[in-house]
Amino acid sequence: MGIAERKKREKQQRRNEIISAAKKLFFSGSYEDVTMNQIADEAELNKATLYLYFKNKEALFAELVFMGVQILKEMFLECKTENITGGEQVMRMGSAYYRFAKDYPEYLRLITFYGTERFSKEKPYGDEIGSGYGVCRLILQDAIEGGINDGSVRGDLDPFLTSMYMMISFMGVLSMEDKWRRVIEGQDYSYEYFVAEFFNFIRPTISR
Numbered sequence: 001m002g003i004a005e006r007k008k009r010e011k012q013q014r015r016n017e018i019i020s021a022a023k024k025l026f027f028s029g030s031y032e033d034v035t036m037n038q039i040a041d042e043a044e045l046n047k048a049t050l051y052l053y054f055k056n057k058e059a060l061f062a063e064l065v066f067m068g069v070q071i072l073k074e075m076f077l078e079c080k081t082e083n084i085t086g087g088e089q090v091m092r093m094g095s096a097y098y099r100f101a102k103d104y105p106e107y108l109r110l111i112t113f114y115g116t117e118r119f120s121k122e123k124p125y126g127d128e129i130g131s132g133y134g135v136c137r138l139i140l141q142d143a144i145e146g147g148i149n150d151g152s153v154r155g156d157l158d159p160f161l162t163s164m165y166m167m168i169s170f171m172g173v174l175s176m177e178d179k180w181r182r183v184i185e186g187q188d189y190s191y192e193y194f195v196a197e198f199f200n201f202i203r204p205t206i207s208r
Contacts, residue, residue, distance in 0.1 A: 015053050018043045019067075022060045027106040031061060031113060062129065065114045068107030069132035072100050076139045086147025087207055093140050094170060094199050101174040112175040137167045144206070154208050162206065173198050 021042035025034045036057050040047045054060045079092035101108050114129065141163035147153030173195060184194050 014045070014049075018045070018050060018053055018060070019063060023064055026061060026064060026110060031057075036060075061110065062114065064107070065110050066129050066132060068104060068111050069129055069136070071104060071107060072097070073132055073136050073139070075100055076136050080139065080143065085150050085152035086143045086145070087150075087152030089143035090140065090147060090153065090166070090206065091199065091203060093143060094166070094202060097170040097174060098195060098199075108175055112171070137163050140166060147206070151208055153206050157206060166202070169198075169202075 018039065022034075022039050025038055025042060034057065036047060036050060039057075039060065040050045043050065054063070075096040076093050079089050079096055081089070084092075111133075141159045144153055144157065144159040144162050148155050148157065148159065176191075181191050184191060
C-alpha cells in the first residue's frame with residue numbers, strides 16, 4: 001500500500017470514528033445537549049481536528065440523518081418484487097416503515113427533528129437528505145402506479161398525491177408525540193394495536 005492510499009484510509013477511518021462518537025451522543029441525548037467538545041472527547045481527538053472533517057455540529061447531525069434515510073430507502077427497495085401486486089408492495093412499504101421505527105427509533109427521532117423549525121435553516125446536506133427521502137416516496141409512488149395497472153389499487157387515485165399522503169401519514173403515526181400515545185393508551189388501546197389498525201384503515205382506502 002502506497003503512502004497516499006494509507007493516508008486516505010486513515011482519514012476515512014478517523015471520519016468513521018467521529019461519526020461513531022457523534023452517533024453515540026446524539027442517540028443518547030438531545031440535539032441541544034450535545035456539543036462539539038463532547039464529540040471530540042468521545043472520538044479522542046482535539047477539537048481542531050474535528051473541524052477538519054465537519055464544519056459544525058449541524059453537519060455531523062445531518063450526516064446521521066442521511067444515514068437513517070439510506071436505511072429506510074433500502075428497506076423500501078426490498079419491498080419491490082415482481083411476484084406480488086403493486087397494492088401489496090404498498091402495504092409492505094408501510095410495514096417496512098413501521099419496522100424502521102421499531103428497529104431504528106433513534107434514526108427516526110433524528111430525521112423527525114431535522115425537519116422541524118427548531119433545526120437551523122442552514123440545513124446541511126439538505127439536498128442529499130431530501131433526495132434520499134424523495135427516493136423513498138418515488139419507490140412508493142411507483143408501487144401505487146403498478147397497483148393501478150394491475151388492478152390492485154383504485155384507478156381514480158393520483159399516484160403522486162397518494163404517495164405524499166401516505167409518507168406524511170407514516171411519519172406522523174410512527175413519530176407520534178408521547179402526549180398522543182398517552183391519549184390512545186388512556187382509552188385502553190396499545191400503541192402497537194393503534195398502528196396495526198392504521199394499516200387496516202389504509203388498505204381499503206387504496207384498494208380497488
